Amino acid sequence: FKEIIDCSGFQLQFNEPTRFTQSSSSCIDNIITRSSYNVCFRLNFDLDLSDHNTIMVNLPLKAKCENAKDNFILIKKRIYSKENTEIFVDYLKNKYSFSFNDDLSADENYNSFLQNFLMVMNCIFPQKTLRRKSKSKPVLLNWVTQGIKISSKRKQELHWQAKTSNNVQFKNYVKLYKRIFKRVVKNAKVMANSLYINKSDNKSRAAWQVVNRELGVSNVKPESKIVLKGNNGEENNNPTLIAEK
Template sequence: MVLVRNGVPTEDIQSIREMSVEKVTEMVAVRYPEKNILLLAVYRVPDGDFGVFLDIFSDALQELCQLKDFRVVVAGDFNVDFRVDSTEKNRLLDLIETFGLRITTTEPSRMTKTSSKCIDNIMTNLSENDTTTETEELHFSDHRAQIFTYMHEDENHKRQEHIYKRNMGKKCIRKLRRAIREFDWESLLSGKSAQEAYTSFHDNLVVMIESFCPIQRKLVKKCKAKNSIPSDLKDAKNELEILALQAIIRREDTIYELYRRKKKQFFERLENHKRETMENMVSRAENKTKVIWRIINENVRSKRRQYPGGRLKVESISEYFSRIGEELSENLPRAEKSAGHYLKESTVRSSGSFFFNPITSQEVVKIINSLKHKTTMDVYGIPTCLIKQLAEEISDPLQMVLNKCVVEGEFPDKMKRAKIVPVFKGKCPNYRDFLRVTIYLRLNNMDFEKKDLLQLH
C-alpha cells in the first residue's frame, strides 16, 4: 500500500500491481510526475519461495527501468535480515546492485526481547548526499517505522551557498606572525608624518595578510540541526507513548495513574535538560548577552499568544514616541536660572591644559584583546578575530603610529573609510544598515576614551 497526501498528483502503475502472487509477494507502485520519482512498495511472505520472489522483483524493476528518467524508491518488508550475512541477503543485494540500487539503512526495524533484526528496508538509486533514512518507534506495530527523506536537487541547491572567508588556519597564522616579527617596522615608520606612517603600516600589513591568509571562496551547505536529546530521554519518551496506548486500549485506572506519574517525571527531566543546555550555551559563548537574548526571544516566541484587539500598530508606536518629547517639554516646570549661570558659579576650575600620556605596547595588546571575537570583515577585508591573534606582533608598530597621530593631531585618511552592510532582519522586508569601521579606528577610539576618563577624574 502506498498512501499519498491529498493534493499530491500521482499515477498508479497497474502493471506492477498485477505482478503480485499470493503467498509469495505483494507489490504496488506509483509515479510522482512532478519530481519524476517512482515509488514501489513490496511485501515478501516469510514462508514463500525466495527464488520466485527474486524473479518477480527483478521483473518489476525491469518494468520500472523502461520508464523515462529511472529514479526509484523501493520500500517494504522483505523478511530478510540485512544485519546478518546470509545467502538470501547476498542474492537480494546482488539483484538490486544490477539495477543501480542500494539499501539506505541497517538499523533494527523489528526488536523483541530475544532478537534485533533489520527485515525492512528502503532502496533507492538517488544520491546519498540527497537522502537520509531514520528509524523511529511509533508503537503502532511490532515493526519500527523507517522515515526516508529526499532533498530535491533544486531544494538542495537552495541549502548551499558560497561565502568568501579568510584562510586562518594554524599554519597560515604561524607564517604571518613570523613575517610581522621579522619585518623592520622602526626603519619603515621613523622620520615620517602620522599620515605617511599609518599608510605605510597599513599597506604593508594588508600585503602580508593577503599573502599568508588570502580570502577564499568556499561552499557552505546548510544542514538541519541535529536532535540533541540524550538517549535516556528518548527511551523515557518511548515508554511514555507505550503507556499512553495501553491506557487508551485497556482503560484501567492503574495504567492511567502510572501514565500521569511517568509523564510528570518525563517533563521534569526534559525541563532540566533544556536548562542545562541553555547554561552550557551561555557559558561557552563569548558574547553572553547576545546568546541570553536569543534564548529569551526563542522562548517568548514559542509561548506568545495572540489576543483579539490587543496588538499595537507600528504607526501608533511611532506617533507616540515622536510626540512624547514635546509633551514632556511642555509639562516640565520652567527653571529660574539657566545652565550657564550654574557653570559660572562652579567652584571647579580647569587648569587650561590637557595632556595625553603616550600609549604603550602593553595598552595596545590589552585593548585588542578586549575586542569582541568576530569574523565579520571591515572595508579592507580584515576581521577582528585575526587582529586578536596578531596582537603581540602588531602592538609595537601600532603604538608608534597612534602616538604620532596624537602628537601631530592627524587623523589618517585610511581610518575614515567604512563599509555599510544591509542586514535582513526577520520576515520584515526592510533592511537595517550596519556600519563597519576599520579595526584600527576602534582601537584609537578606545584609547582616547580611556585617556579622557583619566583626565576628567
C-alpha cells in the first residue's frame, strides 16, 4: 500500500503506530499529503479515549492574520443600559419570579433558581458581537482551528450544564473533557509557535514575540516626556527648548 501511495505522488505522514490493541499495533490512522508538501511538524499522542491515537500535522499554508485587512477584532459584550438594568432589578424584586417549592430539596430549588436567573439575564442582557479596532499588531492565530473553536463552545456548554446537574458520572465526564481540551490546546500552541519561529528570519526576535504574546505583554512602550515648570508656573515639554536650557 505504501508503494502505491509513493508511486502516485503522495506520502504517508506517520510511519509509527497510531492504533494500539492488546495484541497488535498498526498505522491504520494516517494522513496522506502530496510529496511536494514539506510538513514541518507532526503530533501523534494518546488521549486515553480509545485505542486510536490523535494525529495532527501543520501544513505549510500561507499564514493569515485575524482581520489583517482592517485590523479589527470581534468581541462579545453585554450592554448594561440604564433602562435594561431597571427592568432586571424590577424582575428580581418580583416575589413570583423566583418562587421556592417546599416539596423540593435545597439543590432542586437552587437549580430552578439558577436556570430562571440565567434565562432572565440572557434575555435582558443578551451577548452581542461587536467589532473593535485592535490597538496592537495582529497576532498570528494559526493554532485556533475550527475544531478547537467547536470544542471550546462545547466545553462552555458542558460547564454550565455541570453547574446545574447532580449526576456524578456526568460531572466526571465534563472534568475529563476539560483536561483533554486543555491538552489539545497546549499541543496546538506548541506546534504553531514552533512553526512560527522556524519560519522566521530572526528566530530570536520571533521567540520573544511568542513569549510576550503568551504573557500578554504589549510591544508598545509608553511614551515618557520630561516636563519643566518655569518660574511663572508655565509647563514646558518641548525637547528642543528643554535641551537649550
